[in-house]
Amino acid sequence: MGWMGPVVDGQEHEGWVVPLFEDGAQGAGTSSARGRLIARRPDGGPCNGDRVRLTYRDGPTAEGVWQDSTVLRGDGIVHAHTGGQVRHEVIDQAEEWRPDAAVVGWAAGCTCGWRGTPWTRVPPELADPAARRLATAGPWADLEAADEHRVRQDWCRHIVGWQALEEVEQAAAREAAAARALDDAVRAALVAGARWADIGRATGITDRSATERWSTRG
Known part of the structure; x- marks a missing residue:
């Protein structure tokens, strides 16, 4: 993707520049000679291809193959009744690429x-x-470093709260680890003959x- 951020409660916060298209489609963060890979819409159902x-x-x-709400079989049979009680399972997702000029x-x-x-x-x-x-040099949709930095600042503001929570999680984990280490040390001291006054x-x-x-802890 691009910018590594905090991980809070198992959720990664990694950022990147998302290309936008006229019809609302968004880039997935991958580009090649074919252009920009389009991101799949969550729970959007099957896509053409x-x-x-x-x-x-x-x-x-x-x-x-799914095409405009119909399924085309290899033998030429078309299944048009694909709604209602029919369950759809996508076996293989088609990739959609669009040219940089369309961004x-x-x-x-x-x-x-x-x-x-x-x-x-x-x-x-x-x-x-x-x-x-913002503008780009030539037909490509890659931003200059200064402009990418401007876009990144939006993401940096978004993750401020998540970074603070990540620090809380890390501090809590360190505190829990220290408490376990102290429990182990106390048990070892008692086995070695230390008195409660010493502890x-x-x-x-x-x-x-x-x-x-500590007397009730095993």
């Missing part, structure tokens, strides 16, 4: 699903970063508090 399996309510199944703007994106405010693509003579209008003095608490804290 996908190989799908249909399972009808009474049991029969059919496999073929109409950019937004900061994050793997958590967040998207920033769009930046509009304009000809070089109309570029105005203060108005969120209390070493841990900065009274011998009674030490007894209450």
Whole structure:
């Protein structure tokens, strides 16, 4: 993707520049000589070109290529009844690529699903970063380093809260690890013959508090 961010509660927050298209499609963060790979819409159902399996309510199944809400089988049979109680299973996803020239703007994106405010693509003579209008050199949709930095700042503002939570998680994990290490050390000291008064003095608490804290722990 691009920019590594915090991981909170198992959720990664990795950012990148998301190419935007006129019809609302978004780039997936991959480019090649074919252009920009289009991201799949979550729970958007089959897309044209996908190989799908249909399972009808009474049991029969059919496999073929999805095209405009119909399934085309290799033998030429067309299954047009693909709605209602029919279950769709995408067996193989088709890739959709679009040319760089079709990119109409950019937004900061994050793997958590967040998207920033769009930046509009304009000809070089109309570029105005203060108005969120950016240009590229030539037909390619890759931003110059300074403009990518501007887009990245949107993502940096997005992850501020997540970074703070990551620090809380890390501090809590360190505290828990230290508590386990202290428990192990106390048990070892008791086995070696230390008294509760010794344990209390070493841990900065009274011998009674030490007894209450560790005497019931195995």
